[in-house]
Amino acid sequence: MSDPPALELADVTVGWRPSEPPVLRRVSFSLAAGERVALVGLNGSGKTTLLLAAVGVLPFAGAIRVAGTPLTPSTAAQVRRRIGFLFNVPEDQLLFSDALEDTALALRQRGEGRQAARHLAGAMLTALGVGEAVGRSVAELSHGQKQRVALAGALVARPPLLLLDEPSAGLDPPGKLELGRLLVSLDAAVLMATHDVGFAARVCRRFLLLEGGTIVYDGGDARQPLRRWGVEPE
Numbered sequence: 001m002s003d004p005p006a007l008e009l010a011d012v013t014v015g016w017r018p019s020e021p022p023v024l025r026r027v028s029f030s031l032a033a034g035e036r037v038a039l040v041g042l043n044g045s046g047k048t049t050l051l052l053a054a055v056g057v058l059p060f061a062g063a064i065r066v067a068g069t070p071l072t073p074s075t076a077a078q079v080r081r082r083i084g085f086l087f088n089v090p091e092d093q094l095l096f097s098d099a100l101e102d103t104a105l106a107l108r109q110r111g112e113g114r115q116a117a118r119h120l121a122g123a124m125l126t127a128l129g130v131g132e133a134v135g136r137s138v139a140e141l142s143h144g145q146k147q148r149v150a151l152a153g154a155l156v157a158r159p160p161l162l163l164l165d166e167p168s169a170g171l172d173p174p175g176k177l178e179l180g181r182l183l184v185s186l187d188a189a190v191l192m193a194t195h196d197v198g199f200a201a202r203v204c205r206r207f208l209l210l211e212g213g214t215i216v217y218d219g220g221d222a223r224q225p226l227r228r229w230g231v232e233p234e
Contacts, residue, residue, distance in 0.1 A: 012050075036206075082160055
């Protein structure tokens with residue numbers, strides 16, 4: 001028997017306020033175990049809303065399943081243990097003043113001892129090119145460094161599903177290259193919301209294009225989103 005999809009959405013509709021039109025309308029797709037998919041779209045297309053619904057932060061109509069488990073209020077905690085989530089704004093994610101402790105949080109929540117968790121957290125920070133954050137306060141870090149610390153916290157427990165909101169934002173070209181290599185090396189399924197089609201093409205082989213709250217393209221050609229935006233691919 002094959003593994004269930006890492007993530008599955010069926011006719012998902014999401015709105016921020018009942019009095020306003022929904023941000024997402026009847027969105028359906030599935031993400032296979034280990035598959036890396038880019039969710040692309042212009043500002044306001046619904047990318048972040050989709051990720052937040054998929055982790056149970058926003059209410060939705062329709063069905064969302066993670067590794068075959070329906071996402072409901074009673075299963076939300078169980079489902080989230082299978083997900084590594086990266087917020088678009090790192091300050092929304094970083095809870096502790098110490099960068100190493102923050103990165104180690106997911107491991108500690110899974111029962112890892114403090115020293116082992118700190119060792120693994122330090123290794124992940126180094127792998128993301130931000131080893132200098134070890135022993136430093138988050139307040140001392142640049143935006144790009146904070147972004148990588150937040151990403152390290154999402155990756156360190158090796159969850160089977162990663163939901164990443166603009167993971168390359170704030171990274172310089174070497175940082176993007178290292179991040180791309182790391183994501184490709186992981187066994188996890190990845191759904192990456194991004195404007196950075198060039199970075200997404202290094203990591204993903206499938207592209208979902210959101211426009212006006214619906215998916216208008218689902219395929220392997222990274223040039224299609226650019227053409228719909230009126231940008232001629234290089």
